[in-house]
Amino acid sequence: MSGAPDPARARELAGRLAAVRGRVAAAAAAAGREPAELTLVVVTKFFPAGDVAALAALGVRDVGESRDQEAAAKAAALEPAHPDLRWHFVGQLQTNKCRAVARYARAVHSVDRVRLAAALSAAAGAAGRELDCFVQVDLAAALGAAVDPARGGAAGADVLRVADAVAAAPGLRLAGLMAVAPRGEEPARAFAQLARTGERVRAEHPGAVLLSAGMSGDLEAAVAAGATHLRVGSAVLGARPAAR
Numbered sequence: 001m002s003g004a005p006d007p008a009r010a011r012e013l014a015g016r017l018a019a020v021r022g023r024v025a026a027a028a029a030a031a032g033r034e035p036a037e038l039t040l041v042v043v044t045k046f047f048p049a050g051d052v053a054a055l056a057a058l059g060v061r062d063v064g065e066s067r068d069q070e071a072a073a074k075a076a077a078l079e080p081a082h083p084d085l086r087w088h089f090v091g092q093l094q095t096n097k098c099r100a101v102a103r104y105a106r107a108v109h110s111v112d113r114v115r116l117a118a119a120l121s122a123a124a125g126a127a128g129r130e131l132d133c134f135v136q137v138d139l140a141a142a143l144g145a146a147v148d149p150a151r152g153g154a155a156g157a158d159v160l161r162v163a164d165a166v167a168a169a170p171g172l173r174l175a176g177l178m179a180v181a182p183r184g185e186e187p188a189r190a191f192a193q194l195a196r197t198g199e200r201v202r203a204e205h206p207g208a209v210l211l212s213a214g215m216s217g218d219l220e221a222a223v224a225a226g227a228t229h230l231r232v233g234s235a236v237l238g239a240r241p242a243a244r
């Protein structure tokens with residue numbers, strides 16, 4: 001499963017990755033930010049472990065996944081040859097999957113409930129690891145956009161409640177906040193709202209300095225708004241198989 005992809009696919013990935021790195025560098029320059037402040041998390045969901053191996057060979061260290069079984073299988077397949085990969089779980093997470101996720105993930109970007117923080121804390125303890133946690137914020141309500149429950153996220157006073165729970169939980173480190181720009185919303189406006197929410201959380205938790213925001217279509221707006229972690233999938237890997 002971790003076999004290298006054919007040379008044509010490896011070349012395609014190299015070209016797409018270079019283009020994305022170029023976009024990130026240009027966005028950083030336009031925003032007057034250092035590229036070193038930015039972590040590119042390549043979201044490889046639905047693509048085979050061989051693609052991840054090819055990306056690792058191109059210098060990718062941070063890999064994002066959104067489905068536990070798929071992520072666990074890929075992490076296990078890649079661990080022997082690529083022990084330095086850092087796995088970021090970015091999808092909706094059920095409490096009964098936390099134990100599995102804590103075995104391979106370095107970071108979870110989708111912590112949106114106090115109960116999930118508790119389950120992740122127990123799982124991190126069982127795995128003997130520490131997990132970097134981003135509190136996922138649902139920006140729709142604050143922006144007056146349509147709420148999409150499938151996307152998850154905490155809203156209003158719950159953001160700080162979840163952040164407090166993460167900060168107090170053994171085995172978890174409160175890294176910062178994560179959001180997806182609501183559909184049909186101006187990304188710049190959405191990420192500005194996320195940045196304001198981040199300021200409020202930092203008033204209570206000064207160490208929560210990271211912002212996970214920006215995907216293939218809106219990474220420039222995210223960099224301009226202060227994102228530190230960009231979660232980019234299709235711009236690097238190509239279109240995902242539809243309807244899954």
Ligand SMILES: *Cc1c(COP(=O)(O)O)cnc(C)c1O
Nearest residue numbers: 043066090215216231232233234
């Ligand atoms: C799939 C996914 C991404 C990557 O999206 P692209 O538009 O393919 O770049 C980013 N964040 C989350 C939470 C995702 O599920």
